[in-house]
Amino acid sequence: MNKVQIFTNGLVKENPVLRLVLGTCPTLAVTTMAFNGLGMGIAATFVLFCSNIAISLLRNVIPDKVRLPAYITVIATFVSIVQMLVKAYVPALDKSLGVFLPLIVVNCIILGRAEMFASKNKPLDSALDGLGMGLGFTLTLVLMGSIREILGSGTWFGMTVIPASIDRFTFMTTPAGGFFTFGCLMALVIFIENKTGNKKERSIGCEGCPSKSVCGAKGGCE
Amino acid sequence: MKNNSTWENFLKPVVVLVVICIVASAALAGTNQLTAPIIKAQEEAAANAAYLEVLPEADGFEEVTDFQSSNVTKALKATNGAGWVIQAYGKGFGGDVPVVVAFDSEGTILKVKFMENSETAGFGQKLADPADADGQKLAESFVGKSGTLEAGDVDMISGVTVSSKAALSAVNSAVNCFNEVALGQAAVVEEEQLTPDQALESMELTEIEIPEGLTGAWETANGTTVLRTEANGYEYETAPLDVLVELDADGNILNVWVGTDGQTAGIGDQAGGAEYLNQYKGVLGEAGLDGVDTISGATQSTRGVKKGVRKCIQAFVAMYPDCAAATAVAPEGGDAESEAASSEAAVETVTLSDEACKAVLPDATTFEAVESATSGVQAAVKADTGWVIQASAKGFGGQVPVIVGLDADGAIVGVSFPENSETAGYGAQLYEEGNESAAALAASLVGKSGEVAIGDVDAISGATISSKAVVEAVNTALSCYNEVALGQAPAADEGSEGTDLSSMSAEEARAALAPGATLTQITAPEGLTDAWQGDDGSYVLYAEDKGYEYSTKPLNVAVGFDANGAITGVWVDVSGQTAGIGDQAAGADYLGQYTGITDEAGLDGVDTIAGATESTRGVKKAVRKCIQAYAAGLAS
Numbered sequence: 001m002n003k004v005q006i007f008t009n010g011l012v013k014e015n016p017v018l019r020l021v022l023g024t025c026p027t028l029a030v031t032t033m034a035f036n037g038l039g040m041g042i043a044a045t046f047v048l049f050c051s052n053i054a055i056s057l058l059r060n061v062i063p064d065k066v067r068l069p070a071y072i073t074v075i076a077t078f079v080s081i082v083q084m085l086v087k088a089y090v091p092a093l094d095k096s097l098g099v100f101l102p103l104i105v106v107n108c109i110i111l112g113r114a115e116m117f118a119s120k121n122k123p124l125d126s127a128l129d130g131l132g133m134g135l136g137f138t139l140t141l142v143l144m145g146s147i148r149e150i151l152g153s154g155t156w157f158g159m160t161v162i163p164a165s166i167d168r169f170t171f172m173t174t175p176a177g178g179f180f181t182f183g184c185l186m187a188l189v190i191f192i193e194n195k196t197g198n199k200k201e202r203s204i205g206c207e208g209c210p211s212k213s214v215c216g217a218k219g220g221c222e
Numbered sequence: 223m224k225n226n227s228t229w230e231n232f233l234k235p236v237v238v239l240v241v242i243c244i245v246a247s248a249a250l251a252g253t254n255q256l257t258a259p260i261i262k263a264q265e266e267a268a269a270n271a272a273y274l275e276v277l278p279e280a281d282g283f284e285e286v287t288d289f290q291s292s293n294v295t296k297a298l299k300a301t302n303g304a305g306w307v308i309q310a311y312g313k314g315f316g317g318d319v320p321v322v323v324a325f326d327s328e329g330t331i332l333k334v335k336f337m338e339n340s341e342t343a344g345f346g347q348k349l350a351d352p353a354d355a356d357g358q359k360l361a362e363s364f365v366g367k368s369g370t371l372e373a374g375d376v377d378m379i380s381g382v383t384v385s386s387k388a389a390l391s392a393v394n395s396a397v398n399c400f401n402e403v404a405l406g407q408a409a410v411v412e413e414e415q416l417t418p419d420q421a422l423e424s425m426e427l428t429e430i431e432i433p434e435g436l437t438g439a440w441e442t443a444n445g446t447t448v449l450r451t452e453a454n455g456y457e458y459e460t461a462p463l464d465v466l467v468e469l470d471a472d473g474n475i476l477n478v479w480v481g482t483d484g485q486t487a488g489i490g491d492q493a494g495g496a497e498y499l500n501q502y503k504g505v506l507g508e509a510g511l512d513g514v515d516t517i518s519g520a521t522q523s524t525r526g527v528k529k530g531v532r533k534c535i536q537a538f539v540a541m542y543p544d545c546a547a548a549t550a551v552a553p554e555g556g557d558a559e560s561e562a563a564s565s566e567a568a569v570e571t572v573t574l575s576d577e578a579c580k581a582v583l584p585d586a587t588t589f590e591a592v593e594s595a596t597s598g599v600q601a602a603v604k605a606d607t608g609w610v611i612q613a614s615a616k617g618f619g620g621q622v623p624v625i626v627g628l629d630a631d632g633a634i635v636g637v638s639f640p641e642n643s644e645t646a647g648y649g650a651q652l653y654e655e656g657n658e659s660a661a662a663l664a665a666s667l668v669g670k671s672g673e674v675a676i677g678d679v680d681a682i683s684g685a686t687i688s689s690k691a692v693v694e695a696v697n698t699a700l701s702c703y704n705e706v707a708l709g710q711a712p713a714a715d716e717g718s719e720g721t722d723l724s725s726m727s728a729e730e731a732r733a734a735l736a737p738g739a740t741l742t743q744i745t746a747p748e749g750l751t752d753a754w755q756g757d758d759g760s761y762v763l764y765a766e767d768k769g770y771e772y773s774t775k776p777l778n779v780a781v782g783f784d785a786n787g788a789i790t791g792v793w794v795d796v797s798g799q800t801a802g803i804g805d806q807a808a809g810a811d812y813l814g815q816y817t818g819i820t821d822e823a824g825l826d827g828v829d830t831i832a833g834a835t836e837s838t839r840g841v842k843k844a845v846r847k848c849i850q851a852y853a854a855g856l857a858s
Binding site for chain 1: 230231234235238239242243246249250253254256257258260261264
């Protein structure tokens with residue numbers, strides 16, 4: 001794949017949330033507001049970008065045995081750095097993301113791309129892949145966040161778009177609403193796939209997890 | 223290759239990981255250096271925001287930590303002399319009610335802000351809601367005042383007494399602290415409630431023989447007796463309550479101390495608080511305990527304290543059989559049951575005053591008391607325009623009295639609720655003045671006649687049991703009307719007292735389930751724990767099922783069948799179920815539903831008791847087992 005393809009891969013073709021079905025936890029949790037989705041997406045993209053580069057640079061140095069601990073350490077370091085920066089410079093975002101900011105460490109997308117791409121490719125490619133995946137993640141988050149925010153609170157990025165006289169569909173801001181929106185988006189994507197003949201087999205549980213080969217839990221997550 | 227493999231397999235991984243970790247730590251430390259000061263400044267600004275809100279003239283605060291006043295979290299002096307800001311709290315309904323008070327340099331209150339609290343939504347939470355008019359009114363009523371304040375000085379929120387009092391006490395604590403730190407007066411320190419061990423240390427004691435069931439017994443130099451026992455609070459056997467009771471020579475309770483380690487903090491340890499324990503002072507004998515309320519939300523702990531005190535009283539009476547406490551009417555039996563039995567037996571007659579009658583029957587002018595034999599009726603009065611009857615029924619914590627005014631045709635004209643001992647905030651709302659839920663319930667009864675069902679009225683949400691008691695009392699009043707106005711035979715109290723099987727022992731219950739028959743034990747069919755056959759073709763079958771405690775303490779149920787296979791009654795052994803809730807599963811009201819059922823299909827009509835779902839489901843399952851066993855083998 002050429003550089004551009006690597007980058008755009010993560011946007012649509014292999015969108016981490018809607019096609020690879022990775023990182024659904026934060027997707028559902030933070031998309032109550034578009035701003036939160038954007039903030040989470042940018043934070044995750046930053047971590048993804050940095051960790052992909054770092055892991056790619058170290059790919060020949062890290063022995064196979066200690067792959068996972070090493071990746072996690074690297075990822076966790078970057079997440080902690082992001083957390084401190086967010087706390088200092090954008091405290092409002094820190095409050096809204098709450099515990100999901102440190103939980104980026106266990107975001108499947110990051111560990112997944114480290115395993116699936118960065119450990120096997122050059123730094124520049126890995127960086128582009130990280131950016132692309134992160135951007136795809138961010139776009140999906142913003143999309144879901146916008147839908148839930150507009151329908152659930154009548155605002156978009158804090159600006160009221162639906163006149164206050166119309167009752168809000170507050171169901172959308174609840175977790176149930178999140179699942180519902182996610183399901184609808186996924187259905188829409190599959191519909192488009194079918195139309196364009198691009199159907200991708202989605203696997204759930206251990207089958208879809210990027211760490212399948214190294215995981216010791218053997219189905220323990222399910 | 224061999225050399226490499228030691229390096230490859232053991233050393234390299236370790237080295238690589240260590241290096242990665244060192245680099246990571248360095249990066250983190252660097253970022254921390256950069257961001258930590260910024261983060262700290264922000265947190266301080268957020269905290270100060272609340273203080274600046276109440277004292278905007280201040281440009282900064284310096285904290286004063288050297289003070290003794292109780293219930294104060296922070297005392298801040300404005301650096302420019304604009305005044306003081308003091309954060310204090312008061313003990314509310316569900317926990318602390320925190321308050322931030324701004325004083326000018328002389329001590330006049332400039333502003334009061336109520337912080338977030340965990341009081342009841344719609345009641346105490348109004349305090350912290352800036353949009354709430356009542357909360358704002360109360361906060362504003364403090365402005366301009368100085369010195370210790372009384373409830374009459376400020377605009378307490380009606381219906382939110384406990385939280386308003388807590389807010390008032392919080393502001394007063396702030397005032398005390400101001401007086402101490404700004405004006406240099408002596409601090410007002412609240413007396414800490416002593417634990418039993420501390421109380422014992424403060425007294426001069428001689429040990430005496432410890433009666434059975436107690437953990438300690440002493441006599442003091444003043445001639446009083448001190449008894450110590452353990453009672454089960456919320457944690458049951460793992461963390462029992464330590465209860466210490468001091469009694470005088472007559473058996474009057476002078477003091478109660480409670481050790482509450484192991485109870486839920488903030489809830490159960492109110493069971494050890496002065497406000498609750500002061501209720502015991504002056505209690506004479508077991509009968510006196512009926513007047514002691516439980517703390518809503520800390521029912522198990524406060525019930526535990528009551529049980530402990532009861533044990534001590536019983537032991538005292540056993541030690542000194544001639545004391546006054548012994549002759550105070552003492553009910554027999556276990557604890558929750560004896561409370562229930564005593565409150566059921568105590569449907570005492572009262573005299574209705576003319577005003578009480580007029581309150582429910584406004585057009586009447588003449589009142590004449592009449593006699594009624596209907597059980598549950600406390601007073602019956604014939605008026606010129608109708609009737610006024612006071613009846614009561616068993617609620618959650620005791621009897622719930624209701625005064626019903628009826629017109630000459632027996633339709634309800636007015637309803638009022640005298641004081642009861644239901645849970646504060648729930649059934650106690652009935653007699654709270656101005657309480658909307660109580661008013662709605664009363665209004666929904668007007669116009670009804672004959673018999674009222676719970677579905678016909680506006681029950682108080684969350685106070686189901688008390689509301690049901692109100693309906694039962696109203697129905698009792700209506701039956702009384704049938705007796706005194708229409709001349710019908712008085713309704714004997716069905717089920718509540720006479721045929722309450724579960725207060726009987728196993729043998730008595732068995733006999734009651736198969737009346738008139740001689741029972742012989744037979745081999746229990748599969749699935750049952752015991753079976754008895756009567757000589758008239760009746761049976762009494764026993765089954766076990768899981769109640770609330772699951773397999774640790776299953777429900778033991780006995781079902782009586784007559785010769786035709788219809789259920790005569792059900793007896794339930796509820797030891798181990800949650801007192802007050804699960805033992806309703808053994809109450810006559812609930813079990814009466816089973817009488818007459820002939821097959822499994824009949825069970826569909828039996829309701830579960832809300833709040834005691836597990837226990838009542840368990841009873842149903844056990845009864846079902848008995849019916850199945852009967853149908854399978856024993857039906858002739």
